[in-house]
Amino acid sequence: MRLTQITHHDLDGYGASTVAAACAEVDRVIHVPRYSDVGPVFEEEVKRLAKAQASETLLMTDLGLEEQTIAGLKRFAAMNKKRESEKHRLVVLDHHASSSEQLARQGLEPAPVAERPGLSRSDFGDPAITLLIEEDSCATAMTMTHRALFATHEPERQEDLAALIAAIDALDLWRKENAAFPGGIALDEIFWENATGLIPPGHPWHDRFVSALLLAAGQRLREGATPAQLEQDAVAIRTRIVNDLLADAPDDDANLTTRSRLARALARSDTLFRPLKDGTLLSFGLDSGMFQRVSDRIMEAGRTKRVVNVQRMGTLSFRSVDGTALDGARLFRGGGHRDAAGGRLQSGSAFSLADAIAQVEPVLNPEKPAGSDSPFAALKNWKG
Template sequence: MNITQITHHDLDGYGASTVVGQFAEVARIVHVPRYSDVGPVVETELKRLGKASAPEMIVMTDLGLEAVAVTFLRNFAALNRRREPEARHRLVVLDHHASSVDQLREQGLAPLADPATPSLQRFDLEDPNLVVLIDEACCATRMAYEHRALYATRESGEDPILGALVTAVDAVDLWRKDRPAFRSGLSLDEMFWDNVSNLVPIGHPWHDRFVGDLLLGAARLLGDGASPAVIEGQVPALRKAILDGYLAEDAEDDRTLTTRMRIARVLARSDLFHPLSDGTLMSFGLDSGTFQRVSDLIMESGRAKRVLNVQRAGTMSFRSNNETALDGARRFRGGGHKDAAGGKLTSGSAFSLADAIAQVEPVLNPPAADPALTPFGALKNWKG
């Protein structure tokens, strides 16, 4: 069964995806930074599932359920009712936000208490393939670990490394300063934010694998009793060891370079950049330092003469080697140098690469006007 996970873009969200990945083969992970973006994401998934002939599974973790997300749950159940029993999809929602309970109640869904776990609330949408659990007493990473039977496709016993990861994330995500693991959780959180977007970006096949391996490597150190200072000092070595493994068979790898330099060379020859109609290569959500290095390598290789990066907040960075960066930026109320300039999306933000492409393409490369629609063309073609 094809499995997609939709999860929050923070330590708990990535902790949950790391845990799920240990018990199931996840084909795709969608990270959502803002709860307001959950609606467009799940609407896209619902349309895709409606066209899918084979049953699939969606695992949603650490996402606050706003009104549009609750509507998605109802629509998911309605979609399943229209499908043959053997073709029905499965949806597992593991959340711990009090606001989610409020939204579900407002839409007429009452929680069912779990006698074994008083803090756990279940919501019944009259579909056995749809499981919604909300537990305010633990983080999503812990929920993914404790409720793995809901999605697991392979057996696995108790794992002390995963246990250390779950304990640390749970303490810091719930902000339980009274727990011994709180300091460990803080060290994981610092490591996460220092590495989640500036090395292997979202969109590259290595992204979740890299962050997950880094979290598991740090959890292994925690299990051995390492202090936050020791973990901080070991992060560069962990990153290098992970990358050495990924590039073990890569003849073009140069281990005399820094980790960022080595990764930049991999990114420059990847499919991370989408070609626009004028040949500009566009990426989404790249760290500015990574974009600078990768765009230079791309242009140096001859793949493109202009490269563009769009951030979720709508800011845009153009780079070129033919003095066209400024021309592109000016179409988006921007400015700068001829080969290095920036602008801003008209809408102010983008929630995905596809969304960014839809906003950029018609402005950067507007369709040619139909001569017949111009005043002169209309007069020329008039037969009155």
């Protein structure tokens, strides 16, 4: 059964995806930074699942459930009820007090689970839907504890996973008295320094890279590494992972920095960049430094003359080799140099690659009215 995971874009969210990947083959992971974006992202998945013939499992972890998301949960239940074939499965593992409050407002107040103190469950009237909230546990630990809901096998490296989970749990719940807390602080710093700036979400290597980094850090914590030692080891750990990823790369140069080495591989990707109607290649959420390096290599290779990167907060960065970056930026209330310019989306934000394309395409390439290319079109409005 195909498994898709939607999870938070922080250490606990990635810890949950690392555990899930150790227990099952995860087809796709969607990382969501803002709880306000969970609703639209979830809505896209519900629409996709409504058209899917085969039964799938959707796993949601570490996502605060706001009103729009809860409305999506109800739509999922209604969609599942209409299916004549096998039902889709939905597993929601959360630990936010605000989620319990929002569910109660929507008439779905979680009820305590007798056999496990601190755990509560919301009932959607569909046995294929499981929603659990456990406020005294991080989402990474919940994913491990409740893995039977989605797992296909027992995870390997359980001791390393246990050390990783202990560190994330202590940090995420801010248990300063816990012996694992200092390691959690170091782990969090390493995570943010490496998670999104090198291999961006959406690339096939992204979750593989981050999970390998977290598991290696968990191993060092299990072996007794201090926070300072873990920080010192992080670069070597990252280099080993990148060496493995680039083992078969035809143009790798180990003398370059990690970012420059990875930029060569990312520039070949067909998943990070989508062509617009005018040939501009659009990416979503790339680190600004990585975008600069990757876009340069893409244009050097002749794949396009203009590239644009859209950030979640609505800023756009254009790069070009033909002086058109500034032209693009001006359409989005921006400015800059002819080959390097920036602007901002009218809506102020974007929640996915598809959303970014939907907002940028009609501005860069507006549809012409039918017949507007005709030499007689102007005569229709002539009042002479």
